[in-house]
Amino acid sequence: MRIRDVVIGANASMYYKLNFRKIKGVYYPRNTQEVIGAVKHAQSDGFTVTPKGGGSGLSGACTGGNDERVMISSLQMKEILTVSKDQGYVDVQPGISIDKINEFLNPMGMRFYVAPSSRDIATAAGVLSTDGGGNDTWVNGTMRDNTIRVKMVLYDGRLLTIDAKGVKSNDPDLEARLNEIGVTLHDVASSHGTLGFITEMRLLIRPVVEETLIGGLAEFSECNALGKVLTDMIERTSPVRYGEAITTAHKDVREGFDPPLLILEFPEENEVDIRDITDYKPLDSKELARMKDIRIKLPKRNPNEGVQFALFEGYGFHGDSLLNLQDSLNEVEALLNDHGMKPFGKYGHGPSKWYLGDNTPTYGLILHSREIRPEGKTGEELLDTVLAIVDKCEELGVTPKPEHKWPFSDAVKKKRLDDIRQVIGEGFNPFLLSPECNDVLGSMV
């Protein structure tokens, strides 16, 4: 065992205590050929393969569980390959971060419109693998809505190109079989590295929109009122360009603000429409930038005493659970209290959009959650809490982990991935689909 085999386990989830001896190789390929080489090593020795991007995700998928496995990092595949302003796309390697893509596009007046808060480190392929979004998902969609096609290396070394219509492959038989079962980009989205290693992506880019935006801060006495405002915005398809809610935040990091609150940015011409939905205090550009900064740093900052951690990173409130947001949150908080958890913060994108396992788009509030890391809890106890939250979500009509819904729920998505893996092979990240997944994750907390 070498230190690079240990360090590859570094990731932002609470699943970070890996059995390092099970890691049988770590690769940082720079191109498709090197990916194929790494996969071949795994295949010839009977190891599974776990792809890893920036490691900023919270699902634990990039750990690879407890299989004897080869880890392939995309962090050295970070090139921009081609760009077509006229046709509105950029071809990139999988390990480039969203910020780097936009750094490249900005001078030409173009933009890639997906903005997860971890966009400084989250890789393009990583964001697709969780189907992540950000504060503008409501307007611009999730990663799958902004991906035109991907190229992928499978466990047996065969290559696939997948877009919204179907699959192309260097193996006509494989191509036919996958198209027969209707494989599209929807299947790659949120697949958490269980299908193959993405080597190239064509992403949708659009001109930077020149519009005058207004900043505003809506404050609420309780969260049902916030839920009602978000519901109205969804019903009226309000053109909110940036909408971030904070329902609770630890006093050490909220900089004097008193949640619940909603930070908004919208076009000037929609001022009356927004005012009709909610009262808000206008924010000048400096104040708005400050609020955005407070929000974006919430997942990283720590209280003066203790350390924050992501027990259960997100809740998707929609429909009745959004209208009754305070009631829903009370139930979640009660459950967390019962399990000995101290809340640190709940904040997230609203209005927003996410997809369910059957690819149905859903609209609501994605509320991220952080707790203060409890002392003396075993991994098993923490995972039990997680599973109890999943049950509670189902009872309340809340989507558990709307951006990272995998691997705790969503039987539809699991079944679909299983079906596809019957055709392409099962060598990538199998632990996520195994019945032991929960036990394995529990052992890594």
Added chain:
Amino acid sequence: MSYEKCVRCGSCLQFCPMFDATGEEQYSPRGKAYLLQVMDQIEDDEELGKEFRRLLFQCSMCGRCEETCSSGVDLLKVWHEQRAKAVETAPEEFEYLEPLKDALANVKNIYGLAEEDRAIYWLDELEDEIPGLADRVYEKGKTAENIIFVGCLMSFRSSQIDVLRSLFKTLEKLNIDYLVMGAEENCCGHPLYLMGDEKGTLKLREHNKKVIEAAGAKQVITCCPGCLIQLREHHEFENVEALHHTQFFDRLLEDPPKYHQTEEFSYHDPCELHRILDIKTEPRSLINKMGIEFREMDLSCCGGGGLLRMTDPNLSDLIIQLRAAREKVKETTVITACPSCREQLLGQDLETKDIVELLSSSLEGGTE
């Protein structure tokens, strides 16, 4: 433990020069913090421990990770503590640092040269050009308002002579009341500090403090940000202000003559100067006052800090090579204000000038 606060978000990866150069996570701040977080799982493995200890010294201590960290992890402090622990745990793995430690203990400079030679090399070179320079060297009983702390690099390296020449010429031109510590100067202790050897620095600091105070100096001035960290933060002066030379001259000169600019300049801001000492405005202010046009380089490390030149020279070279290529500085003269950065740049055959060289040239009549 501060490293426990690391949420492993990975934001530091994009800024870490070690990760940039190597592309592998073990060199990154997140990777190292993670190793500390899982140490209970790996500490029995001797080879891993050895590798980890080596990794701690594969870092330029530029502090960019700490600056980037939103989780409040005091990363520089962590690296200092862990370096100290590494040397204490396995001194045999750091035998290559022993000659440096011995030199500092015996002759109080990093090169192991005779103490009295500190003022020999540059004095030989500059004495004719700058009359009376020998009288500026401190001896018991001499006093002055300002005292110059030259530092080991600039005392002994011929590559630094142009900076010293400019510094002394500028001081003379401006009629500054100054002395140079000369043979009475001890190393500031920065190399030991970077090894985590706090104890080893005490004697050196004590001596310097005594001399500077005996000279009656109100200000101690140095061109070296590493020395300045030690002088300002650790020498515990009561009535002496430690200044970088750019601070000193910027305060003094409202409107220096314009520099006759014929070349393209870029500015490399030394990490220890802007990030650790928080001296950001004065160097730029001085350059601007001379009417010099320049472009800012990335606020990234040159690879010359943290003892990296000694602990992993190849990695140190790789960092500056990558930056030189990426930032296209071959065609420019790189302005900087740190002798270590200067060595890094010269090592890659890049043209470089310290800010005081530009100032000296302006004062000597380089006006348009």
